[in-house]
Amino acid sequence: MTVIKALPYDFTCDIKNTALVIIDMQRDFCAPGGFGERLGNDITPTRRIIPAIAALLNLFRKHGGMIIHTREGHLPDLSDCPPSKLARSKAKGAGIGDVGPMGRILVRGEFGHDIVEELYPIEDEWIIDKPGKGAFYRTDLEAILQRNGITSLIVTGVTTHVCVHTTVREANDRGYECLVVEDATAAYDIADHEAAIQMIHQQGGIFGWTTNCDKIIQAIQ
Numbered sequence: 483m484t485v486i487k488a489l490p491y492d493f494t495c496d497i498k499n500t501a502l503v504i505i506d507m508q509r510d511f512c513a514p515g516g517f518g519e520r521l522g523n524d525i526t527p528t529r530r531i532i533p534a535i536a537a538l539l540n541l542f543r544k545h546g547g548m549i550i551h552t553r554e555g556h557l558p559d560l561s562d563c564p565p566s567k568l569a570r571s572k573a574k575g576a577g578i579g580d581v582g583p584m585g586r587i588l589v590r591g592e593f594g595h596d597i598v599e600e601l602y603p604i605e606d607e608w609i610i611d612k613p614g615k616g617a618f619y620r621t622d623l624e625a626i627l628q629r630n631g632i633t634s635l636i637v638t639g640v641t642t643h644v645c646v647h648t649t650v651r652e653a654n655d656r657g658y659e660c661l662v663v664e665d666a667t668a669a670y671d672i673a674d675h676e677a678a679i680q681m682i683h684q685q686g687g688i689f690g691w692t693t694n695c696d697k698i699i700q701a702i703q
């Protein structure tokens with residue numbers, strides 16, 4: 483068993499039953515001209531975590547742990563995008579489906595929808611395309627985890643208070659033990675990130691545990 487120093491107390495897992503989950507590290511959230519920036523955000527925080535996620539990715543690749551990448555996005559005809567989500571996405575300017583410098587925003591198959599080069603999936607890694615904020619909603623994620631005997635998730639990616647949080651809440655309700663990596667997750671606004679991290683580990687770990695990258699590397703190596 484691997485014991486990782488964490489809040490509110492040590493996180494214990496067996497790497498064989500643990501998946502590294504990398505949420506939505508797509509150009510649309512992490513590159514200039516993408517959805518995140520179009521919403522009026524500074525993308526510096528979402529780019530800054532790329533090296534920390536890359537370190538965890540390499541660790542899992544080396545030790546043979548399961549790796550899951552997710553991407554938020556929609557079919558080209560936007561039939562899987564609720565009208566309300568579509569309307570709100572456009573409230574700040576360019577929205578879902580509109581043409582931007584990296585193709586149509588948050589549309590599957592477009593350059594901006596895909597994962598940043600530094601973290602690009604390789605063979606045998608899972609890619610979950612999801613229409614919502616949570617990675618369980620309208621995806622095969624739960625079936626994939628069950629089939630592979632996964633009981634614990636180490637969660638990274640963006641944004642901490644939106645897609646990371648929704649996924650962790652969905653996972654927690656399904657009985658998965660979630661460890662959220664503070665320096666491998668980010669929100670555009672640091673206050674949102676800090677609040678979201680505290681919400682995970684408060685009340686005795688109401689949604690799970692939090693830690694940082696170095697503690698995971700120390701425990702697994």
Ligand code: TIU
Nearest residue numbers: 506554640641644645646
């Ligand atoms: N806008 C924002 O903070 N996030 C999203 O729209 N999606 C994800 O968090 N991936």
